[in-house]
Amino acid sequence: MLSSSLRSLGKFFIEGRLLVILRNKFSKKMNIDEFVQNSFGRWKSQRSGHNLAFQHFEDVLSTIDITPVASDDNAVLALCKLSNILPESVTNPFKMEWEGQSDWDDDEITKGSCILVPVPDRETPNTGQLLRSQGYAETIAATGRYRITEDDVFFLETTYDRAAAEERIWFGTPNLRFRVSLIKTSDGQGVLTASFASEIRLMKTPSE
Amino acid sequence: MLSSSLRSLGKFFIEGRLLVILRNKFSKKMNIDEFVQNSFGRWKSQRSGHNLAFQHFEDVLSTIDITPVASDDNAVLALCKLSNILPESVTNPFKMEWEGQSDWDDDEITKGSCILVPVPDRETPNTGQLLRSQGYAETIAATGRYRITEDDVFFLETTYDRAAAEERIWFGTPNLRFRVSLIKTSDGQGVLTASFASEIRLMKTPSE
Structure with a gap:
């Protein structure tokens, strides 16, 4: 099985698009701007959810688009105002849109989008706030704290009224991202x- | 759905055993001995495999037992000899046994076990070698390099003849471990x- 997987590696087509998951050498110690810019594009996501109490699995295939948003976009300015943030202190706001299909219900397509606004700390830009127009655990605006670890893992903690979320996102290669998300009790315990x-990452073929 | 999950949290029984997934405060900056000792016990594992080329999911439930092994155990001494390691430089050898059921074939139970032997580097014990009697990607003895990151993630890289494996293991709480494993081409690209x-972690009820 391993050797057949090995043979299949390299370049291959999925849905008519050329997919390359070879790793380029890319520098360590990513900053928040590089992290966001490296995330721009269209991604094909394969997500598995584990319900820990009941040991249920949920497998979801989805498409995610991550695109830049202007710093003076109305949605960005509104989020800044909501969190008492100076608009000039934000960097690389972006939009995430997703459309996915869960194995729990073949007919149910979940769609959504949110605006995300990084606000690096002034002295240590590897840490900061992340404003979002819609949270991961609850569908209201939320503010999380991020830090980028020595291993280039984008680590985000967000506290909601009745829950807390912890996300770790890192690049396996420039065209492959991993994301581990936890939903915790609001006390984080x-x-x-x-x-x-x-x-x-879904990439355009040369002819497109 | 979130609030019902919240209500179900705390202490609950699975298969007659008391399960507690509350987080105790436990110190940061784990060393290799603490990491191994914190891993001892019986674990109920919920694992999702993603085949990245074909976007297949595989969901597996299994039971994992991690138990200490004596440093002068014959299997440990044999692994040391194979890797030209001084037997007195090993710390906390342990055995992993697993028995699991994949959703690919309900009748297939996969069982296995291996001996793992940490050999910390003399100057920097947070890094070192991990000898194992049976590899993750190939079923032969293998030697990996580990390091424990600033975030207490046990990070292991193992190179085999035709593939390489990368594992990240960390504790969410003292009784909850997460593990991300990648199988890569042998050049790591x-x-x-x-x-x-x-x-x-499956824990005994007070009456047991």
Whole structure:
């Protein structure tokens, strides 16, 4: 099985698009701007959710688009105002849009989008706030704290009214992202669900 | 759905055993001995495998037992000899045994076990070698390099003849471990499969 997987590696087509998951050498110690810019594009996501109490699995295939948003976009300015943030202190706001299909219900397509606004700390830009127009655990605006670790993992903690979320996102290669998300009790003491996503960048073929 | 999950949290029984997934405060900057000792016990594992080329999911439930092994155990001494390691330089050898059921074939139970032997580097014990009697990607003895990151992630890289494996293991709480495993091409440039496991410690009830 391994050797057949090995043979299949390299370049291959999925849905008519050329997919390359070879790793380029890329520098360590990413900053928040590089992290966001490296995330721009269309991603094919394969996500598995684990309900820890009941040991249920949920497998979801989705498409994620991550695109830049202007710093003076109305949605960005509104989020800044909501969090008392100076608009000039934000960097690389972006939009995430997703459309996915869960194995729990073949007919149910989940769609959504949110605006995300990084606000690096002035002295240590590897840490900061992340404003979002819609949270991961609850569908209201939320503010999380991020830091980028020595291993280039974007680590985000967000506290909501009745839950907390912890996300780790890192690049396996420039065209492959991984994301581990935990939903915890609001005091951060217990973990309710854990999910893991493998996200592969969809690239245009040369003819497109 | 979130609030019902919240209500179910705390203490609950699975298969007659008391399961507690509350987080105790435990110190940061784990060393290799603490990491191994914290891993001893019986774990209920929920693992999702992602085949990245074909976007297949594989969901596996299994039981994992991690138990200490004596440093002068014959299997440990044999592994040391194979890798030209002084037997007195090993710390906390342990055995992993697993028995699991994949959703690919309900009748197939996969069982296995291996001996693992940490050999910390003399100057920097947070890094070192991990000898194992049976590899993750290939079923032969293998030697990996480990390091424990600033975030207490046990990070292991193992190179085999025709593939390489990368594993990240960390504790969400003292009784909850997460593990992300990648199988890569032997040059480390491409990722073939990624898997994510949530491992919950099974604890004895007070009456046992």
